Amino acid sequence: MIPETGQFALALALAAALVQSILPMLGAARGNLLWMRSARSSSIAQLVLIGISFVALMRSFVVSDFTVLNVVENSNSLKPMLFKVAGTWGSHEGSLLLWVLILAIFGAGVALFGSNIPDALKARTLSVQAWISTGFLSFLLLTSNPFARVFPPPLDGNDLNPLLQDLGLAMHPPLLYFGYVGFSIVFSFAVAALIEGRVDAAWARWVRPWTLVAWMSLTAGIALGSWWAYYELGWGGWWFWDPVENVSFMPWLLGTALLHSAIVTEKRGAFKSWTILLAILTFSLSLLGTFIVRSGLLTSVHAFAVDPERGLYILGLLAITIGGSLTLYAWRAPAMEGGGLFTPISREAGLLVNNLLLATATATVLFGTLYPLVLEAVTGDKISVGPPFFNATFIPIMLPLVVMMGIGPFLSWKRTDLKGVFQRLRFLAVLMGLAGLATWYVLRGGPVLAYLSVAIAIWLLLATLREWTVRIRLLDVPMSESIRRARNLPRASHGMTMAHVGLAIAMFGFVGSSAWKSEEIVFVQPGSIIEIAGFDVRFDGVEQVRGPNYVADRGTLTVSREGEFVTTLYPERRSYPVAQSRTTESAIRSTLAGDLYASLAEPASETASDQGAWTLRILYEPLVFFIWMGSIMMIFGGGLSLSDRRLRVGAPRRAIKSKIAATPAE
């Protein structure tokens, strides 16, 4: 009964979305207040209904109701509860249900909390959001029904991929989707503005909080995914330029560009059509990501043919959404130009260059990800585009961007006296050079690019902090005055400082762990000692342990440094009998300076396992922790900006002139 309720709720949600696609849009065109307001109630209805549906599916997973096909395929009665819950979004169908749930959350979010947004804009935005919702709900119900039933039910389910039984990954899709799908509301705002024919500073302000929320959760999602890969895959890497990672990274890059160009639209009324275009493209990339991951296109062009129905449906949705919005853009945007003037040395120009670099970086990732697919489809040639390509093309674009990030905040709007800026930064530039040389002097090894990157990261860190001290006049005025200034500074300003510092810190991690990692791969027997990065790691043997739905070989490693005991590590190799598969659980000792990372590979040979000989892989990755710390700071910076008072300024409600409109609106 509960699964059927979920399905019926989904059907109701689709119907509500259909109504919401039409009525508020008409209302906005005719000035009909009642119809406009219906957007609010149907958004809430959609959220409630999809929420019920999601809970119904989740309950089916929690109680292991094997009359639901999705549960049979993706769960098992023996699975730990947490992962039963996570199984809800572990499958294609479930993850799409989560997708539409998040779509509904953002729609209802604007309906409930967007009280500063004028009625017509809100109605149009929610109507556009309902178009997307209609497309995806029908896709879900017609091609990927999460509530397909089996009767009589099989006795037990088939488990979820044990590799996915990890807290990081359980949380990863929801967060990534939150970011991905969050950009839908920004898209809806953009399309609504195009329909309305008005983009101005006020529009930029009303959209900003939603862009920030989407950006923050996408940042969190990417960081968490990276953390998961690092923790679970057992290779000690945190970014592989895998297509799945790339499709989440592209909306992030473009979304970051959007965040910055919208500032210009807000402050100077310029870059309007560019901001709109970015909003459209960012969500288009999110859709593209969903399409690529969900159609199977990614792995091979042939896989697409195995199940063309779903692939074609999403492709159709993609074509309508992107094609339609770009056509609308081409039609309406040209009328939107104008805005404040500025000189080549100004905040505006700086942000323009920022956008150029970010857009180019996005294009690089897009080309690298799609090119092999397109080439194979067109000519049949197979090529590989992997990390070496991305490192060769992406890094040269990003390094100048980071240099610019240090300078940008010092530029003032309209026109800047470059001399003054240089005077302030001269000292920092020297400091950065010295720091780079000092790093080289201490470490000696590693590529030149690594030293350059360290120097640039130091530059960003110092320049950002310097800009902050200028703002609060630290040391120029008494401390109490500085504190008062810091308090009075808009939150968004602190947010920017925090996010930029976060990136600088994460950069230390990126560089440190890639350029200076050390690795040992050895056969070990109980008592063997491995020396790595100043640590002595003693292998004490392997024992069998039992988990809730797996058995594991657990190695014990005693780590010491110069004779002093440091810690004990327990890397595991788990076997999941139901799923008939194995995973590696690395053991990591994380410190600020670096991570000691141990993973247990096979017994050295079939017979040798009796003698306790194993293959052990030990890595020392300097500064990895900085990556996670930097990411958290970036997210926190976004949160600070979000709390800025100015984002809530908006629509004063006035009594309308006549209760019963005597004349039609136009």
Added chain:
Amino acid sequence: MNWKNLVAAAILATLPFAAGAVEPDEVLDDPVLEARARGISKVLRCLVCRSENIDNSNAGVARDLRLLVRERLTTGDTDEEVIDYIRARFGDYVLLKPPFKPETYVLWLAPAALMLIGGIGVIGILRKSGGTKVVNELDDDEKRIVAEILASEKKERV
């Protein structure tokens, strides 16, 4: 064909076996050569995996390739010679960094081209917007309108 086997196969199919890939018996004694081998391994694709290099992969093919790389290195090949040798045998698909050839011109040049086009666009915008035009003061009529707007806004607030 029993469906249970089918399901087991289906689940196993989704598993990249997660484990360290390079095995100790492959490691060369000479640390310099080994470091070079690791470097080369990072730019070669494991042919049967999804965008994975042979250094990380534990597939049999990857191991064979790793051993081949080391064998060539110990016979005194330079890094380029090793890569060329493998490329000759397995085709361009084996290179994670696609070679610069007619089929990949677009791939390699697109970012630069976009940057160039974008750059020209940016310069265009800066030119158009350039000029430090002096902002005219508001005339009296305009001042009056602004004052009215501000007054009515203030009234709203109360």
Added chain:
Amino acid sequence: MIWVLFAGLAALTVIIMLDPLRRSEAVAADRIASAVTVHVDQLREIDKDAERGLISTEEAKAAKVEIERRLIALERTKSTTGHFETGGRGALWLSALMVPLIAGALYIQLGSPRIPGVPFADRKEERVEEAQIAELTGRLLERLQGDPEGGQTEGWMLLGQTYMRMGEYADAASAMENVIGRDDATSAILSQYAQALVATENGIVSPKARTAIRRARELDPTNPAATFYEAIALDQAGGSEQAHDLLVARLEQAAGPEPWMELFVAQANRIGEAIGREPVSVATFISATDAPPKPTREDLAAASEMSVEDRAAFIRSMVDGLANRLAEDPDDLDGWLSLGNAYRVLGETDKARQAFETAEALAKNLALDDPRKRSIREALSNLGG
């Protein structure tokens, strides 16, 4: 009960959708007026920035003029917009009531309201039973195998039928295989054995099964199960017309309403559709006078014939699941082989060929003498690829 719940849910939706009617206060935020408020706030912000010394007074002045100009422009557009009306209640009612109607229509197409939800915890009995059956079958198997006489015929058949019910078709076939050569092997035994073989092959009649069917029909030409599988075998061998004739002929022989007739009719119509025969119905074959009530669907389901269809659907979905997973990780050679075989058995040769072709590409790097290479070659040549 479930319909009450649905009605409640639909009512809740309509109530939420009608909410705007309740909020009748005629206030609205106009787009232009809101923009004015934001711009005025920006003016204040500039004053503050100037106060803090973040921008010079010159800069502040210029920035303010810029915003003031925009304010004036806004003020000028104000007169052309900002009309609101509050009518249109009818349309709101209509659209709110449309929601349950549309949803109901959709649900009728997609839902299975009669399938109950069965939490795992409620199935203890079933599990216990299952465990008991498994234990009993194990013991039975042991006893039969240990019997120097070769075990009773009834014993082997019971074991085989139990395996059938558990879905272990291959085990069922091998259990029954022990007795089909005996003198007391009846037509029914042979046709059950054939059924097990066909189920093992996911519906394909193998030569072995064909032999068993033929013998069953020799022993009892009226055995409906044997006739049924004979028809399927004929159909699979390309003799759809003979298959159809055979089914209809047997239906015509039926003395009265029989539980198997509906299945025969369904099969005959499936085959008939492909070769352009008129559809038949059970009623045609039952004389009106002696007809006791028609067997209901539930009866048929109880006869366990229906569950074969369910099972087929289930297998189908499992194959799809495998296909999807392979789409995400296409490097699994054995997975592709399984998929190819599954499709071949299901008769979807195009898909099977595709799967084997993918497998062939993956197998390129295997040793020449790897047995999988040979099986891929064989499969592909059988499929004509």
